Amino acid sequence: xxxxxxxxxxxxxxxxxxxxxxxxxxxxxxxxxxxxxxxxxxxxxxxxxxxxxxxxxxxxxxxxxxxxxxxxxxxxxxxxxxxxxxxxxxxxxxxxxxxxxxxxxxxxxxxxxxxxxxxxxxxxxxxxxxxxxxxxxxxxxxxxxxxxxxxxxxxxxxxxxxxxxxxxxxxxxxxxxxxxxxxxxxxxxxxxxxxxxxxxxxxxxxxxxxxxxxxxxxxxxxxxxxxxxxxxxxxxxxxxxxxxxxxxxxxxxxxxxxxxxxxxxxxxxxxxxxxxxxxxxxxxxxxxxxxxxxxxxxxxxxxxxxxxxxxxxxxxxxxxxxxxxxxxxxxxxxxxxxxxxxxxxxxxxxxxxxxxxxxxxxxxxxxxxxxxxxxxxxxxxxxxxxxxxxxxxxxxxxxxxxxxxxxxxxxxxxxxxxxxxxxxxxxxxxxxxxxxxxxxxxxxxxxxxxxxxxxxxxxxxxxxxxxxxxxxxxxxxxxxxxxxxxxxxxxxxxxxxxxxxxxxxxxxxxxxxxxxxxxxxxxxxxxxxxxxxxxxxxxxxxxxxxxxxxxxxxxxxxxxxxxxxxxxxxxxxxxxxxxxxxxxxxxxxxxxxxxxxxxxxxxxxxxxxxxxxxxxxxxxxxxxxxxxxxxxxxxxxxxxxxxxxxxxxxxxxxxxxxxxxxx
Numbered sequence: 001x002x003x004x005x006x007x008x009x010x011x012x013x014x015x016x017x018x019x020x021x022x023x024x025x026x027x028x029x030x031x032x033x034x035x036x037x038x039x040x041x042x043x044x045x046x047x048x049x050x051x052x053x054x055x056x057x058x059x060x061x062x063x064x065x066x067x068x069x070x071x072x073x074x075x076x077x078x079x080x081x082x083x084x085x086x087x088x089x090x091x092x093x094x095x096x097x098x099x100x101x102x103x104x105x106x107x108x109x110x111x112x113x114x115x116x117x118x119x120x121x122x123x124x125x126x127x128x129x130x131x132x133x134x135x136x137x138x139x140x141x142x143x144x145x146x147x148x149x150x151x152x153x154x155x156x157x158x159x160x161x162x163x164x165x166x167x168x169x170x171x172x173x174x175x176x177x178x179x180x181x182x183x184x185x186x187x188x189x190x191x192x193x194x195x196x197x198x199x200x201x202x203x204x205x206x207x208x209x210x211x212x213x214x215x216x217x218x219x220x221x222x223x224x225x226x227x228x229x230x231x232x233x234x235x236x237x238x239x240x241x242x243x244x245x246x247x248x249x250x251x252x253x254x255x256x257x258x259x260x261x262x263x264x265x266x267x268x269x270x271x272x273x274x275x276x277x278x279x280x281x282x283x284x285x286x287x288x289x290x291x292x293x294x295x296x297x298x299x300x301x302x303x304x305x306x307x308x309x310x311x312x313x314x315x316x317x318x319x320x321x322x323x324x325x326x327x328x329x330x331x332x333x334x335x336x337x338x339x340x341x342x343x344x345x346x347x348x349x350x351x352x353x354x355x356x357x358x359x360x361x362x363x364x365x366x367x368x369x370x371x372x373x374x375x376x377x378x379x380x381x382x383x384x385x386x387x388x389x390x391x392x393x394x395x396x397x398x399x400x401x402x403x404x405x406x407x408x409x410x411x412x413x414x415x416x417x418x419x420x421x422x423x424x425x426x427x428x429x430x431x432x433x434x435x436x437x438x439x440x441x442x443x444x445x446x447x448x449x450x451x452x453x454x455x456x457x458x459x460x461x462x463x464x465x466x467x468x469x470x471x472x473x474x475x476x477x478x479x480x481x482x483x484x485x486x487x488x489x490x491x492x493x494x495x496x497x498x499x500x501x502x503x504x505x506x507x508x509x510x511x512x513x514x515x516x517x518x519x520x521x522x523x524x525x526x527x528x529x530x531x532x533x534x535x536x537x538x539x540x541x542x543x544x545x546x547x548x549x550x551x552x553x554x555x556x557x558x559x560x561x562x563x564x565x566x567x568x569x570x571x572x573x574x575x576x577x578x579x580x581x582x583x584x585x586x587x588x589x590x591x592x593x594x595x596x597x598x599x600x601x602x603x604x605x606x607x608x609x610x611x612x613x614x615x616x617x618x619x620x621x622x623x624x625x626x627x628x629x630x631x632x633x634x635x636x637x638x639x640x641x642x643x644x645x646x647x648x649x650x651x652x653x654x655x656x657x658x659x660x661x662x663x
Contacts, residue, residue, distance in 0.1 A: 007039040010097050010104075014039075017105050017306075020419060024300055025112040029426050029482060032115035034090040037108070045084070045096045052279065053086035053094075054137050058144035058271075060162055083107035087118040087282065088133045102311035103318060106301055113296035117289045120486070123281040123493050126177040133278060140271045147264045160588075161265055162272065167585040169276045170547045171240035174284055178277035181245045181270060236551040236566060241273045243552045249591030251631060258561075258591030269589070283545045284493040291334015292489055294323070298335075303433055304421055328541060337497065340506050341488060342435045342481040343444045349480040350374065350436065351448060351456055353472040356465050362453035369469070371446040375437055377473045384432045387420035400428030431478040447505070494542040502538070504531040519608050520615050540570065548574055553597065562628075563590045567598035569647045574598050576627070576636070583629040593630040599644050600625050622648070 018037055025032055040048065050066035051057045085093040093111040095104055118124050144162070148155045237243050249258040250265060261269075282289070298319065301307045307315040323332045354360055360368055383390035384400065391410065396403035405423045408414045414422050421429060435441055466472035488497070506512075512534045516527040528534070543549070549568040557564035563586065567574055579596055586594045601620040611618040624639030624647075 007041075007097055010095075011037075011039050013101070014095070014104055014108070017108055021105075021108045021112050021300065021306070024304060024306070024419075024421060025109075025116065025296070027421055027424070027426065027429055028296065028299070029486060030113065030116040030296065031119060032091070032112050033088070033119045035085070035111055035115050036090050036092050037111075038092065038094045039097050040094045041097055045094060048084050048094050053084045053092075054134055056134075056138040056141045058141040058162075059148060060144075060159065062166070083111060085111045085114050086133065087124055087278075089119070091115040091118060092134065100311075100314060102307055102315045105306055105311070106297055106315055106318065109300040109306060110293045110297040113293040114289060116296075117285070117292050117489060120490050121281070121285060121288075122491055123284055127278050127281065136278070137275065140275065143271060144268060147268070150264075153262075153264060158264070158268070161268055164585045164588045165241065165269055165272045167582055168241050168244075168589075169272065170283075170545050171238075171550055172242070172273065172276050172280065173238040174277070174280040174544075176239075178274060181242050181273070231554050231556055233552060233555065236553050238549070238551050239273075240550060240552055240565070241269065241276065243555065244586070244589045245269045245273060247555055248589045251588060251591045280545075281493075284495075284542070287330045287334040287337070287494045287542070288489065288492060288497050289334070290330045291336070291338045294319075294331050294335040295338045299433060305418075328538075333538075336510050337501055337506070338485060339435070339441075340503075340509075341501055342485055343441055344501075345484040346434065346436050346478075346481040347445050347448055348452075348456060349477055350378070350445060350473070351453060352460060353466070353476055354469065355453070355457055355460065357469055357472050358465060358467055362450065362457040365448070365450075365453050366446070374445065374469065374473065375442060377470060378434060378476065379437050380431050380434060384424070384428060387423060388416045391416060391423075394423065398428075400425055400431060402428075427479065430482050434478050435481060449505075495539055498535060498538050498542070502531060502535045507531040507534050519603075519618055520612050522612075540572070543570070548572075550596070557595055560593075562593045562595060564595045564597060566647055567596065569599040569644075573600045576600070576625070579627055580629065580634045583627060583634070587629050587631055593628060595629075596627045597639065597644060597647065598625050598627070599623065599647055 014037065018035075022032070022035070048055065050064075083093060083095060085091055091111070091114075093107070093115075095107055099107065144158065147153050148158050233243070245266060248261065248269075250261050251257075252259045301315055301319075302312070323329065323335065325331070351365075354369055354374070355362060355365070383393055387394070391406075394401050394406055396406050402423050402425050405414055409416045409423050416423060421432075424432065436445055466475075488501075492500070507529060512529070512531075513526050514528045514533045514537045515524045517523075518525050540546070549570075550565050551568060552563070553566040554564040556562070565586070567579075579598070583594050583596055599622050601622055603618050603620050607618040622641075624641060624644030626637050626639050628635050628637075
């Protein structure tokens with residue numbers, strides 16, 4: 001990285017914030033990878049962003065395109081890159097030297113939380129065979145660069161091959177750990193060769209006379225009797241790249257037939273597949289990860305005054321811009337969901353205690369409980385709020401106090417004015433930051449529903465009873481919310497996170513809704529505020545990275561070694577034009593005709609006109625389609641519904657135009 005004097009000066013000035021942010025993260029119960037911070041200039045930052053957070057990637061035009069896009073975003077759209085951090089152990093974070101000190105601190109606290117997520121989320125653990133991702137990507141870059149420089153291989157051929165593979169980079173099985181693909185074809189049925197018998201005869205280099213005498217067309221056709229049709233794989237295979245890596249061929253234009261891939265082609269396929277698996281967890285946890293980082297960044301910068309008095313306004317302005325970005329904003333959605341999880345878990349803990357108070361039941365809860373009194377009891381004591389002002393009053397025997405740090409602070413070795421959290425333990429910090437008593441959350445406890453109270457009561461097996469509210473609240477576990485949040489960040493991805501925790505209460509509180517395109521008015525209208533509808537729309541964005549799910553259904557379609565792909569239809573139809581272009585790419589990786597089975601929605605023009613006049617929506621007709629590309633031409637035919645019915649989702653009904661959700 002840069003060795004400029006300014007960079008060294010900035011790095012020197014950030015040593016304390018970096019050290020203390022890591023210490024505070026640990027106090028908060030986070031367990032991040034160690035983070036190495038690098039100071040870079042504007043151009044270097046854009047290059048790193050284009051490269052996905054790494055300094056070395058394989059040569060390809062996509063990086064230049066992404067660099068140009070990032071640079072123009074900064075120049076013309078006012079976008080600014082504050083940081084980038086990669087999933088590695090140790091993690092590497094890059095700070096732009098033009099950032100203000102407030103921005104640098106915000107980035108550092110944000111990065112510590114990201115690194116904690118990388119280190120502890122199980123989906124990132126699926127790719128754990130090589131802990132040094134930077135080294136892996138550098139090796140890949142060197143491998144591909146070597147092929148491009150090989151005089152026996154055309155550089156353009158390598159680039160085209162990469163283009164073909166990248167068209168499918170999201171067609172992996174991201175729910176399984178990465179495993180390299182061997183070239184052993186043992187899982188292919190032995191009699192699969194019958195389907196390609198004509199090609200095998202060509203390889204024998206027999207004369208046409210001999211072939212006509214010994215193997216006439218009638219005999220060849222007999223070998224393809226429908227009773228002997230062989231299909232594989234036995235179950236649809238989601239990792240399309242792996243299937244092509246193992247069974248694919250290349251098309252030889254001169255010979256006009258499929259031939260074995262070159263070694264370099266197979267290796268590049270595997271290299272790019274490996275990278276797709278490495279980056280998959282980042283795509284699968286975007287909302288969780290960014291929300292997690294935004295939550296702890298805010299808690300450090302504002303609640304613990306990591307932003308100094310003269311930095312706070314600037315920090316608050318920049319944070320508001322990030323959270324206020326238009327469109328589907330993973331920072332905002334993720335932050336709001338994490339806050340909701342924390343509040344919900346803390347509320348449940350308090351409710352469980354109060355429901356054990358004599359005279360309190362789930363039926364009379366709202367009538368007999370004084371919520372203001374409860375919140376007053378839950379408020380942290382004055383010494384937790386103002387540690388420096390009560391330093392002499394702190395009890396070193398209190399589990400909320402770090403006795404060693406307290407002794408050092410009293411001796412003048414700890415700056416408690418700047419870092420009051422240093423003399424507190426985890427137990428002290430969770431009570432100091434207890435969510436239910438914060439001004440913005442003070443109504444959350446009183447909004448608990450009768451359904452939730454009844455559900456809590458139903459599963460309470462503890463017979464302990466309290467004589468008063470004060471006695472019950474004395475046993476409240478302040479750490480329950482934070483502990484539960486860490487459990488969730490270990491096991492969930494965005495789809496499961498949304499599915500489990502997005503509730504009607506969350507939708508109402510944060511004003512979420514769905515909207516649909518209407519043919520009657522030819523515009524978009526709000527269609528629902530029901531949480532199930534909102535959940536389905538959001539989950540569509542994150543299932544399979546928001547891309548169509550396509551699987552390998554048959555590698556010997558029609559018993560002729562053709563490839564059949566199947567689109568798992570969820571109510572959103574494919575862009576058929578793009579689908580045809582993708583098939584052209586897949587053909588280059590299969591070497592033989594390729595087919596795609598899908599479902600589309602069709603509207604009768606007359607029905608649309610009638611619907612407009614009657615101010616109602618037309619009913620679409622879902623039909624099956626088979627698209628086929630044979631290397632020269634693309635054809636499309638209708639399929640009977642019973643041929644594609646297995647592809648249709650049973651619990652999703654989206655009417656939104658696909659380009660609005662798949663762009």
